[in-house]
Amino acid sequence: MKKIVTLFVLVCIVFLVPTDWAAAGPKNFGYVDQQSNRTFVPIRFLSGYAGADVKWTSAEQRIDIMNEQKKVTLYVGKRAAYINDSPVVLEDVPFIDNGITYVPLRFVSEALGVQLQWNADIASVMVTYADRSTPLPVIKRGFGHHSSKPIVSERKTYRVAGRSFSVQQVTLSLMHSKIHLDVALAGNTIGKVENLNSIAKRNNAIVAINGTFFDAYTEADFKTPYGYIVSKGQMKRKSSGDRRTIFTYDKNNLAELIPGPGFNDRFALGTMEGGLQAGPRLLKDGKVALNVKEEGFKDPKILTGGGARSALGITRDHKLILLTTGGATIPQLAEIMKQAGAHQAMNLDGGASSGLYYNGKYLTTPGRQISNALIVKYQ
Structure with missing residues (x-):
């Protein structure tokens, strides 16, 4: 639920002093100081998006x-x-802390006429100046580009309704300066298929998970992917009228799940860096939120069946959970993602497509070549 932040007394802006790291193009993100309960936002962000010029005199x-x-x-x-x-x-x-200079936002926002809107669903602040609005992710202070464990790979067991599910799980710190998301196409072309590990290695990815549904059973050479696909800010495949859930992210790795009907308006804002449409949505705001038929699914494999599953989840502190498991129904998968700590979650293509790759090897080996993948580069 969105709230207008009146003068946002508990918020402050952060200015990044020029460093080698800053020159490399760091992410813009705010953070919450847990002791003072104040939120901090980068002045470099305002410089780029809110019409402000910044000068630092050392x-x-x-x-x-x-x-x-x-x-x-x-x-x-x-x-x-x-x-x-x-x-x-x-x-x-x-x-100054860790090479970053902090200044109070209430003071600066009043002076510069910057408006702020808090979005608790995705832990972000919408920064608006004149007619331009840009979302800014917010994290806890002390976490971010200097985090010691940006990628954690685990085999875990979750119990759902008396049954145990063994899962492979990779958790990524999206605000880490070296973590970069991308959507990769098999053979760099719509309609091709390729092994998941080949897609990962060809793109120098450390993590990869299978992406959208596609026509895996046609004998034709062209294997049609289903749903919207966006990579590097460019529309790779349109899917007008599709109601299924879409995973999106911007250049700051601010990740979000949006409904299919809202895609065109969101893409028109020009801030979407990547996106994959699959579904159904599993979690909304930490609660199981299944509306499979409303999203347009008719296949019994989705409605009632169990099988190999792939899913992604977004936590409240901007971590991305990539997970695979076997034999789960969609409701069971939703409960698994909830136990894994996701606040928002979405199903990906499953069955023989389900695969998870990490650090040069499969954690879950797909049973066939796939159409596209969500990949993670560590640079």
């Missing part, structure tokens, strides 16, 4: 933030600040 530890309305001046470690050269006193002093 000798004075001075930050100048300007747009066509006002100029804001702040100093690291000092409460003294200025708006258009008029002195003001800050409630929270700017500081």
Whole structure:
């Protein structure tokens, strides 16, 4: 449920001091300081998306933030600040931590006319200036580009209704600076098929999981994939009228599940970096949320049958869970994803397509070649 954040007293902006890491194009994300309960947002993000120019003067530890309305001046470690050269006193002093300089958002947002909207469903803040709105993921302070374990691979067992399910699970920290998502096509072409491990190796991916449904049983050379496919911001396949759930992400790896009917409007915003349509949706806001027929599914394998399954889930702290298991019905898979810690979750193609690759080998070996995959690069 979205809430308008009035002046967002508990939010602050973060400015990234130029470093080798920053020059490499780091993700923009905010974070919550767990001690002060304040949220921080990158000033570089506002510089790029909210019409602000930022100047850092290292000798004075001075930050100048300007747009066509006002100029804001702040100093690291000092409460003294200025708006258009008029002195003001800050409630929270700017500081530097891990090469990042932080400044209070309430002060800056009031001065620059930046509007904020909190989206609890995907733990993000919508930053709006003039007619441009861009979502910014928010994480806990101390987590992000310097996280020590950006990828965790585990074999786990979950019990659902008295039955045990063995799963292969890979969990990725999406805000880690070296984690990059992509959607890869077999043979780099719509309609081709290829081994999952071949897709991964050809794209220098450390993790890969099978993606959308496709026409696996045709004898024709062209194996039609079903659903929308977006890669590197480009539409690879359209699927107008498809009601199934779509996994999307932007350049900051802000991941989200959206309904099929809402795809065109979302894609038109120009912020979508990648997307895969599969479904059905398994979880919404941490609760099982199955509406299989409403999404347009008619196949008994989805409606009632059990079998090999692949799924993805998004946690509240911007982790991506990729999971495979065997013999599960869709309702059972939903419960598994809930126990795995997902807040939002979606089914992927399953059966013989189900496969999970990590660090040079299969964790789950597919029984056939596949049409496309969600891959993860570690760079």
